Amino acid sequence: MSEFSKLKAARKLRETKSYVGSTSHGSVASSSSDVVPTTDSPANISNAETSQAVTTVIETGDLYRSLNSALEVRVSNDEKGRGRGVFSKFLRKPGDVLLSVKPNVAALSIQHLEDYCSSCFGPGSEPLKRCTICKVVFYCDSKCQSVDWTFHKQECVALQRWVSNLSAAAESSSSLLDSSAPLPRVPNDGVRCLARILWRRQKMGDASVWAREIDAMQSHRTSLAKDPNARDSQLHTFLAHSLVRYLGLSSPEELAAFGMQNTADLVDLISRFTTNTFAITSPTLTPLGACVSPSVALINHSCDPNAVIVFPRSAKEGEPLMQVVALKYIGPDEEILTAYIDTTLPTGLRQQALKETYHFVCECPLCSPPPTSPVDWREAMWCPKKCGGVCRVPTEGNSLTRCEKCKAPLKDTDAVLDALRVGQEGLEKAEKVQFSDPAKALQLTTNLIPILISTGLVPASHPLLGLSRLHTSLLIANLSSSPPSAASADEEIQSPQVQAEAAQTRAQEDLDEAVRAATRSSTGLCQILVYGHPVRGVALAELGKLLSVDEPAPKHVVRAGQDTLSASGIPPAAVYPPSGPARLKLAYDTLVRTRGEVMVGFGAVSEGGELGTLVRTAIVDLEKELGAWNTGLRNVREVEMKGGR
Ligand SMILES: C[S@@+](CC[C@H](N)C(=O)[O-])C[C@H]1O[C@@H](n2cnc3c(N)ncnc32)[C@H](O)[C@@H]1O
Numbered sequence: 001m002s003e004f005s006k007l008k009a010a011r012k013l014r015e016t017k018s019y020v021g022s023t024s025h026g027s028v029a030s031s032s033s034d035v036v037p038t039t040d041s042p043a044n045i046s047n048a049e050t051s052q053a054v055t056t057v058i059e060t061g062d063l064y065r066s067l068n069s070a071l072e073v074r075v076s077n078d079e080k081g082r083g084r085g086v087f088s089k090f091l092r093k094p095g096d097v098l099l100s101v102k103p104n105v106a107a108l109s110i111q112h113l114e115d116y117c118s119s120c121f122g123p124g125s126e127p128l129k130r131c132t133i134c135k136v137v138f139y140c141d142s143k144c145q146s147v148d149w150t151f152h153k154q155e156c157v158a159l160q161r162w163v164s165n166l167s168a169a170a171e172s173s174s175s176l177l178d179s180s181a182p183l184p185r186v187p188n189d190g191v192r193c194l195a196r197i198l199w200r201r202q203k204m205g206d207a208s209v210w211a212r213e214i215d216a217m218q219s220h221r222t223s224l225a226k227d228p229n230a231r232d233s234q235l236h237t238f239l240a241h242s243l244v245r246y247l248g249l250s251s252p253e254e255l256a257a258f259g260m261q262n263t264a265d266l267v268d269l270i271s272r273f274t275t276n277t278f279a280i281t282s283p284t285l286t287p288l289g290a291c292v293s294p295s296v297a298l299i300n301h302s303c304d305p306n307a308v309i310v311f312p313r314s315a316k317e318g319e320p321l322m323q324v325v326a327l328k329y330i331g332p333d334e335e336i337l338t339a340y341i342d343t344t345l346p347t348g349l350r351q352q353a354l355k356e357t358y359h360f361v362c363e364c365p366l367c368s369p370p371p372t373s374p375v376d377w378r379e380a381m382w383c384p385k386k387c388g389g390v391c392r393v394p395t396e397g398n399s400l401t402r403c404e405k406c407k408a409p410l411k412d413t414d415a416v417l418d419a420l421r422v423g424q425e426g427l428e429k430a431e432k433v434q435f436s437d438p439a440k441a442l443q444l445t446t447n448l449i450p451i452l453i454s455t456g457l458v459p460a461s462h463p464l465l466g467l468s469r470l471h472t473s474l475l476i477a478n479l480s481s482s483p484p485s486a487a488s489a490d491e492e493i494q495s496p497q498v499q500a501e502a503a504q505t506r507a508q509e510d511l512d513e514a515v516r517a518a519t520r521s522s523t524g525l526c527q528i529l530v531y532g533h534p535v536r537g538v539a540l541a542e543l544g545k546l547l548s549v550d551e552p553a554p555k556h557v558v559r560a561g562q563d564t565l566s567a568s569g570i571p572p573a574a575v576y577p578p579s580g581p582a583r584l585k586l587a588y589d590t591l592v593r594t595r596g597e598v599m600v601g602f603g604a605v606s607e608g609g610e611l612g613t614l615v616r617t618a619i620v621d622l623e624k625e626l627g628a629w630n631t632g633l634r635n636v637r638e639v640e641m642k643g644g645r
Pocket residue numbers: 081082083084085216217218275276297298299300301302357358359360361362363
């Protein structure tokens with residue numbers, strides 16, 4: 001069983017798999033299909049999703065105090081509606097922070113327990129310090145440890161018990177050759193988050209605001225009971241078993257100590273948890289663990305959201321700080337909507353994910369578009385006559401498709417359907433083995449991407465976009481991990497200088513390949529996500545950083561100082577990525593554009609949070625480097641002119 005946060009984040013944050021670490025260096029290519037960044041203007045405010053719905057303001061009493069006075073909770077009057085939701089009282093603009101709260105409970109995923117602080121969720125500037133008792137959790141310092149003690153006090157005991165049970169089980173299984181599935185080293189983040197809820201609740205009491213907010217979160221227990229074999233029901237059973245074991249309970253009666261009268265209450269709590277939990281992410285959207293905030297959980301879903309939830313880490317105090325940031329203009333009385341799932345997926349897959357985990361059928365404008373709306377680029381391919389228009393990709397049920405612009409029909413639909421099938425299967429396989437066998441995953445993405453491109457899919461189309469993003473992250477991981485390959489036994493031994501030059505050429509080629517992959521994925525993301533969407537911001541930042549890693553001499557000229565340097569610095573049009581100053585300029589332009597985008601998606605007040613700071617620093621460094629190149633070029637020109645005289 002994979003970790004809870006991974007399950008939860010897999011759909012929402014597939015986008016976050018790759019990001020060049022801040023220690024490496026790194027624009028956006030204005031490729032022809034890249035859309036011009038646009039932001040809805042206030043004049044465009046019209047929310048098709050809320051304009052029809054009749055809602056009533058709810059008096060929340062002493063609950064949800066963390067919702068500020070610019071927000072109000074309303075309930076849909078229609079029984080089949082979305083239930084409660086959060087509405088804005090005033091006009092808000094892209095980049096406005098609508099809500100900023102510390103989650104009620106949070107837990108790091110197993111893989112991040114040792115490299116992130118279990119209190120503030122930061123990576124720590126000094127080496128992290130381990131809890132000397134349980135030896136499982138780590139903190140920045142004693143301050144972070146004491147902040148977390150309210151939760152960790154009981155957790156520490158439970159973790160010790162889990163670890164000792166593990167040793168006992170290992171001993172008994174080796175002696176009795178027990179083949180039952182091994183227990184994880186520590187319970188996953190979902191189980192640890194649930195336990196933290198129960199301990200806190202026990203301390204605060206059932207009547208406390210804290211407990212009542214948790215109890216008021218929506219549950220789908222009744223839907224679960226209908227299908228015990230559904231993936232969601234299996235996840236619930238797994239969580240329930242692990243939680244009981246982790247809490248050290250030997251019978252259901254012992255649940256009473258946590259305010260639960262029977263196992264149905266436990267299932268109810270778990271259903272509320274899975275419906276309302278969030279993935280905590282790093283400032284570059286890497287999933288770090290799971291968290292719960294009843295106020296933020298009141299926000300309903302749209303596949304075309306007007307807001308986004310991020311953890312920009314702009315302040316040390318009170319971290320982890322969860323922020324709801326406006327992505328579009330939001331009018332007075334308009335509902336705030338975020339996306340629960342990965343919105344780069346096509347409609348069918350989004351609907352499936354929402355049904356499985358959240359038990360509703362989404363009717364947002366993207367899922368139920370008006371008949372006259374243009375083709376969604378998530379499911380589009382270029383015109384078969386190459387007129388520059390696009391057509392909808394064919395499906396098994398509807399293979400008739402024609403170009404929106406010139407109306408040319410797509411003829412060889414079977415070939416397209418085959419390519420889509422192969423691409424989908426390959427993507428699933430590659431995602432599955434990306435960590436256990438990255439070379440295999442890279443081989444799959446390398447083979448499949450050209451097939452889908454030659455089939456005519458646009459960069460944003462599924463599964464091309466998913467493959468491109470995975471390909472980019474695998475290439476980036478390779479850049480930082482692979483040592484220069486040694487000569488094989490039967491190869492001629494070359495001089496160290498020749499070997500060094502060959503290694504440098506290979507490194508440069510790998511880097512250029514990563515730049516091309518990052519350009520393809522960011523182009524795809526820009527085709528379907530609104531300006532400022534944090535996923536776009538991170539992809540553009542990644543591309544900008546890759547481009548600024550190095551400033552190789554222009555490929556068609558000799559290096560400065562050795563011979564004449566091209567004064568223009570402009571490489572032939574066909575070379576992408578360019579080299580020399582043209583590459584640095586591209587890196588610079590990309591990062592300047594990125595800065596504008598992250599200041600929307602990660603909040604304008606903090607200037608884009610930690611990512612905004614990294615991007616700003618990279619821009620300043622590039623300005624200096626470009627200055628040095630320009631001075632160098634001027635000097636070369638002067639030497640040339642003097643020599644010519
Ligand atoms: C995190 S809760 C959101 C708050 C919830 N409406 C409430 O009253 O507590 C998620 C649940 O809200 C409902 N929901 C959210 N977005 C919806 C939408 N666009 N259409 C229908 N139901 C929705 C679903 O029942 C979903 O499982």
